[in-house]
Amino acid sequence: MTDLSMARIDTAQKPKSAAAKQRQARLNEQAREIAERFSAASISPVLLTGSARLVDAVVVIGSGLAAYGTVFGGFRPFGWAYVAAIAIGLMLTLVFAHAADIYHVVAFRSARGQIGRALGAWTLVFAGFSVIGAFFDFGGIVQRNWLGYWFLFGAGGLVVAHGAMSLLVKHWAREGRLGRKAVIVGGGEPAAELIHSLESMPDNDVHICGVFDDRSDDRSPAVVAGYPKLGNIAELVEFGRLAHIDLLIVTLPVSAEGRVAQILKTLWVLPVDIRLAAHTDKLRFRPRAHSYLGAIPMVELAEKPIQNWDFVAKRTFDLIVGTLALILVSPVMIATAIAIKLDSPGPVFFRQKRYGFNNEVIDVYKFRSLRQEMADPDAKTVVTKNDPRVTRVGRFIRKTSIDELPQLFNVLKGELSLVGPRPHAVGAHTSERLWNEVVDGYFARHKVKPGVTGWAQINGWRGEVDTPEKLRKRVDYDLYYIENWSILFDILILLKTPFALAKTDNAY
Template sequence: MLSVISRVVDLAMAVFGALLAAALAAGEFVWLDDVERTLLGFSCVLSIMTFPALGIYQSWRGKPVYDLLLRATFAWLLVESAGVLLTFSIHRADSLSRGWLAYWAACTVGLLIVSKARAQTTLTWRRREGFTPKTVAIIGSAPYATFLIEQMRGRPDAGFSPVCVFDPAFGPAASHAAMEGDALLGVRIERDFGLLAEHVRERGVRELWLALPISQEPTIHRIVTEFRDDFVNVRFIPDVRSLSFFGHAVVDLLGVPAINLAASPITDVKVLPKRVFDRVFAACVLIAMAPLLAAIAIGVKLSSPGPVFFRQRRKGIDGREFRIYKFRSMRVHHEAAGQITQAQRGDRRVTKIGAFLRRTSLDELPQFINVLKGEMSVVGPRPHALEHDDIYKDLVKGYMHRYRIKPGITGWAQVNGFRGETDRIEKMSGRVKLDLYYMQHWTFGLDMKIVAMTLWKGFAGANAY
């Protein structure tokens, strides 16, 4: 029912957007002409096919709303573009007002965003208040069942309510830290499969989650067979948390569902805002700070003989190497092959202006050139020298997973105090842990938070020397 209402609302927004665009273009309320009405009708029909194909009408329970808004925006721009191409094919494009098309795109996108954001906010509030809960029965081991219960209770806006847990391994003598009598975190435990089936049917349980190892195929088959005639959603949620550092996204691979065990967690259309922001922000910084960059370059050149820029090979996304740019902060010196000595407090190699640049992170500004070239991002894990990669990849768990995404000028680790020298394994482990947290919990909003924190406190620090 909600899907049908959503479709009707989307069509209404397209029609209202077209009328509003005509009024804005003409400066007064006017009706659409024949060509505009034809384009509107074609676009509405096309949207009926395009929007579902992009997953707009799927359940967004517990999913980020910004993903829905991005899909709706992309879908409408695609639909309107297809409509414009149609007018070209029938040689009626000259009858269309460019201003009306631009206004229509802006108005419809705005209306879609407002309507969908409003609808999702209302649904989220209702779920959080417990108006439309989806009752869930979990079949699985106590540790993983505990994890799923905590996830449901930690996200009340998703609207899932655990009511029963069944584990074939449970027995009269079974015990667990979270179990109290016949309850697991306050959720009823069933020890007999027949009683579980009866409970699911009597309570009208909507969701049955199979939190079982893939190896328990006979048990899975038995459960699916038992409930094949019941209107209950049976979902297989295998426990693979120990196999990777990231949340295990399910992707479509040649029409077959696949679980990413070791792959970039930041993919798909949701990364588009990050890419656009990187290029625009880098260009703005380089243009706005051009006088400062020139003054620093002169200062570096006068501080000691040598080039203005320090260039060094670093690993980028998926291990692809690139040359990183920094303002040179040390006197030119030579080290043994395969050896890189990090700057230390009171390092005599650092020039006076170099010390200032390193404390304030102004030596990092040329890296916006790397961002503009697409080799780095504004926000992401900091890249290290190749020699350090060779050392730490075997000492710090998850170290190389940082290179599953583009490295950044600043990152979650940097704004949380992990800057400068990593003279101990513990420091690098702490940095990597925060980098992996960022990758697992990435959102565009988190990027903006990190940028704001960097502007507020990240340019100078006691650990940068």
């Protein structure tokens, strides 16, 4: 049981005061305390088990190579027999380890059990080699002492690897980072039934942080199955961001389409999975119309974009391509820095607070293009055509988007991606209205990391945003990108970016 169980409270706790019952835009003290307690990002079980398999593959292959170097006094060209033996050993190790439930998240919490199962699977691999050798004479195509060293090196590697992974998992469990942090949307008896069902599931990886419901306490009690009602649906958006919630489970009846749609309209801006529990509905679903959480039928309302191995692939792509891009453009950046220094007094770089992933505020780096005494870090005044604040060098680097190149440092830091919705300044506005007030669901574009370039930009929606229609177009393109993301899509956008930058009609 993780520390997330601390979110549960004693049903004998005193009822909330009248002031705490009021529907406020801000979280109440109890909700904020729980959210901050569990603000560390969750460790994905898919990534954890996948990484464990990858580590085992590295140990098997690495120990085989080390044994080869030990036996033959160095590395020389491999014979096909050794390659085949290592390949078969790798396949059998993963099969036997899977059969022994080594890659189950719960199994990682016992170091002794992990090491024992790993050594058992490894021993079975070599028992298999022995049986095969007893029935077939391969004429000594591989040295027996190589097999012996391979077994010893592999066993040592597996002990170290699985012991370390077990310690890591225990540490993450104490921090409440294992499994999926969930919030129940909607209270009353349906929510209580769902909570009891979840808690009775063997190897349950869903940890409930609390309940949110718009209804008053006479229809939705302050405590549901031991968990507190922390606020209303509007407050859930802030809670979800602070606590880095992974899963929202709506307990309203499937037939309450209007109410579900209204809730979804509020919550879809969060980068989480949203499921509608159908445990109280006596309906027969078609295949693919639902999924299961344990034995509980769920209707999928929204999915978290770019997660698990997709996230790893995108981050790896950003690091590799971002590093290469930084090396390639470094002469341009150096020349730009010198030009800025010679053109006007003040620093070379400019930092501006912008919205990042999950609506978190980040400092985005740019080359300074405005006069130092007229700098506008809060973006209170939009840069327009022939703006007197822009320097001579600034006008050129803004037209060509060279001023954006320092954002490659944000990419390497993990705050930005190469491709994604462009990050907007916190104070960005049109006609005296903040952009989240202009476009309904504006913050949904922050369900993924913002990017140095994006789908909206290569389609002509860059530069000045002086009308609500321009902003809506940007958001529409950003949401299309989020819903259709792939590595190939990112590559396509990057390849088209230089051609899009040649069109400078809206860039001032």
